[in-house]
Amino acid sequence: MDDLYREVIIEHYKNPSYRGKLDPHDISFADNNPLCGDHIQIDLRVSPDGVVTDARFDGHGCAISQASADLLIESIIGKPLEEVKKLNKESVLELLGIELGPVRLKCALLSLKVLKAGVYGLQEASDSLVE
Amino acid sequence: MFTSNDPMTLNLIEIRKDFPILDRELRPGVRLTYLDTTATAQKPLAVINAMDDFYRRSNANIHRGVHTLAEEATTLYENARERIAKFINAESARQVIYTRNTTESINLVAYTWARANLKPGDLVILTEMEHHSNLVPWHMLQAERGIELDFIPVTQDGLLDLVTYGMLLERNPKLVSFTHMSNVLGTINPAAEMIRLAHEAGAIVLVDGAQSVPHLKVDMQALDADFYAFSAHKMCGPTGIGVLYGKTALLESMPPFLGGGDMIKEVKLRSFRANTLPHKFEAGTPAIAEAVGFGVAVDYLTNLGMDNIAAHEHEITEYALERLEEIPGVKLFGPSADKKGGVASFTLEGVHPHDVAQILDRDGIAVRAGHHCAQPLHEKFGIPATSRASFYLYNTKEEVDLLVNGIYTVKKMFG
Ligand SMILES: Cc1ncc(COP(=O)(O)O)c(C=O)c1O
Numbered sequence: 198m199d200d201l202y203r204e205v206i207i208e209h210y211k212n213p214s215y216r217g218k219l220d221p222h223d224i225s226f227a228d229n230n231p232l233c234g235d236h237i238q239i240d241l242r243v244s245p246d247g248v249v250t251d252a253r254f255d256g257h258g259c260a261i262s263q264a265s266a267d268l269l270i271e272s273i274i275g276k277p278l279e280e281v282k283k284l285n286k287e288s289v290l291e292l293l294g295i296e297l298g299p300v301r302l303k304c305a306l307l308s309l310k311v312l313k314a315g316v317y318g319l320q321e322a323s324d325s326l327v328e
Numbered sequence: 329m330f331t332s333n334d335p336m337t338l339n340l341i342e343i344r345k346d347f348p349i350l351d352r353e354l355r356p357g358v359r360l361t362y363l364d365t366t367a368t369a370q371k372p373l374a375v376i377n378a379m380d381d382f383y384r385r386s387n388a389n390i391h392r393g394v395h396t397l398a399e400e401a402t403t404l405y406e407n408a409r410e411r412i413a414k415f416i417n418a419e420s421a422r423q424v425i426y427t428r429n430t431t432e433s434i435n436l437v438a439y440t441w442a443r444a445n446l447k448p449g450d451l452v453i454l455t456e457m458e459h460h461s462n463l464v465p466w467h468m469l470q471a472e473r474g475i476e477l478d479f480i481p482v483t484q485d486g487l488l489d490l491v492t493y494g495m496l497l498e499r500n501p502k503l504v505s506f507t508h509m510s511n512v513l514g515t516i517n518p519a520a521e522m523i524r525l526a527h528e529a530g531a532i533v534l535v536d537g538a539q540s541v542p543h544l545k546v547d548m549q550a551l552d553a554d555f556y557a558f559s560a561h562k563m564c565g566p567t568g569i570g571v572l573y574g575k576t577a578l579l580e581s582m583p584p585f586l587g588g589g590d591m592i593k594e595v596k597l598r599s600f601r602a603n604t605l606p607h608k609f610e611a612g613t614p615a616i617a618e619a620v621g622f623g624v625a626v627d628y629l630t631n632l633g634m635d636n637i638a639a640h641e642h643e644i645t646e647y648a649l650e651r652l653e654e655i656p657g658v659k660l661f662g663p664s665a666d667k668k669g670g671v672a673s674f675t676l677e678g679v680h681p682h683d684v685a686q687i688l689d690r691d692g693i694a695v696r697a698g699h700h701c702a703q704p705l706h707e708k709f710g711i712p713a714t715s716r717a718s719f720y721l722y723n724t725k726e727e728v729d730l731l732v733n734g735i736y737t738v739k740k741m742f743g
């Protein structure tokens with residue numbers, strides 16, 4: 198619980214490295230967390246052989262949602278889409294390095310949900326997060 | 329029990345002893361500071377014991393038995409209704425219909441009176457500061473019936489724009505439905521005046537009293553509302569029970585709500601005759617122990633005196649607004665203390681309300697973060713969410729100080 202606001206999270210929230218938009222991009226997707234009004238958009242550039250060459254996120258929300266987005270983007274640049282598809286809840290929690298209750302878990306996973314929606318298309322993304 | 333006729337002299341030391349939860353240590357050395365009464369109030373021992381006692385001694389179903397317990401349970405259930413009626417100065421206890429909560433009370437009006445009386449194109453006036461429970465039932469009726477909705481705007485300082493209200497009334501509305509006190513801004517609306525104007529325009533008036541009945545003296549005969557809705561759980565009573573007050577003639581003219589036992593006078597295989605008031609609207613076994621607890625909650629508030637409670641809350645709120653205003657980066661929403669109840673909704677620059685609430689929680693401070701079931705109002709102010717501290721008869725200035733210190737901690741972490 199005290200770990201929730203580790204310095205690294207506050208740092209990524211206050212000074213994100215990957216906040217912004219990509220124009221042009223190959224994939225773009227956005228979604229909200231209706232509970233708290235968090236909003237995340239993710240833009241990706243993908244090489245012909247399916248590797249993420251660049252990525253950005255934009256939006257607003259709590260420290261957990263914004264920091265996890267920044268960390269997530271950082272982790273996927275240079276990765277093949279096939280690997281991005283394999284990311285799950287645990288991957289995000291590992292990036293954040295904290296444990297989360299059910300309410301804040303939604304905040305943390307919003308960026309993954311958006312990313313997967315962009316990579317897979319809508320339906321499968323929300324399915325793949327339901328456990 | 330402590331009583332006083334001298335406002336602002338609630339004996340907080342004694343009162344806090346009535347609420348065992350306020351002594352709770354959430355974690356070692358961290359005591360609860362409960363600033364979320366607007367969501368639900370804590371319960372005094374008197375209420376907890378009355379419900380416990382009911383289950384230990386008197387539990388039976390009501391209105392359907394001649395044995396001792398059945399008689400006793402029925403008497404307790406109906407006595408509570410009498411005291412609630414007196415508390416809001418209704419002419420008769422028959423006008424006090426038990427529901428599950430404010431939300432169900434509003435839906436009862438939407439499903440019975442409104443569906444029997446509203447035609448396509450009929451105008452219903454609401455306000456921009458409504459809780460979702462006084463919006464969605466009307467959205468549903470709009471989709472089903474094609475009624476028209478319009479809204480009294482909220483000004484930047486969190487008051488209803490009564491000039492526009494006057495203009496809306498010229499459009500011959502059938503119903504005006506508004507909250508007596510906003511659960512976000514704390515604004516206490518001029519209900520009596522608004523009701524009088526609506527009646528002059530020929531409209532029926534429904535008032536959402538979820539936040540007003542717990543904090544102010546409300547008088548049904550003086551207010552003259554046609555319907556008035558509130559919940560026990562926000563006024564020291566249990567969850568699961570609320571009230572719809574209505575004018576007798578209106579209630580009698582309305583079709584019943586849910587069908588089943590208790591709401592009937594007579595049932596044939598192919599027909600039924602509805603019961604008299606208030607039972608006509610109370611189908612099935614109701615929340616009996618909760619009604620008993622509700623009655624005791626009303627006694628508790630009456631003993632303290634609603635004027636004293638309001639005066640105490642005013643003092644705390646004034647102090648809280650003053651202290652919060654001093655914090656750089658804090659922006660408060662809603663009118664000044666003299667126009668509002670015990671609610672302080674705010675944003676802190678650069679920090680999301682969820683983070684504010686979560687960091688305050690480390691110090692045991694319970695505030696709410698989110699849109700507080702009033703999304704349109706937040707949209708109006710261009711913010712997705714606020715943090716909300718709310719105050720009741722058991723809160724102290726020391727707790728306000730803890731809140732303020734907590735916010736400084738948040739600032740330091742995000743600084
Ligand atoms: C102004 C207002 N109206 C209605 C409600 C709904 O009350 P309940 O959830 O008890 O039905 C609330 C509760 O949050 C409220 O604050």
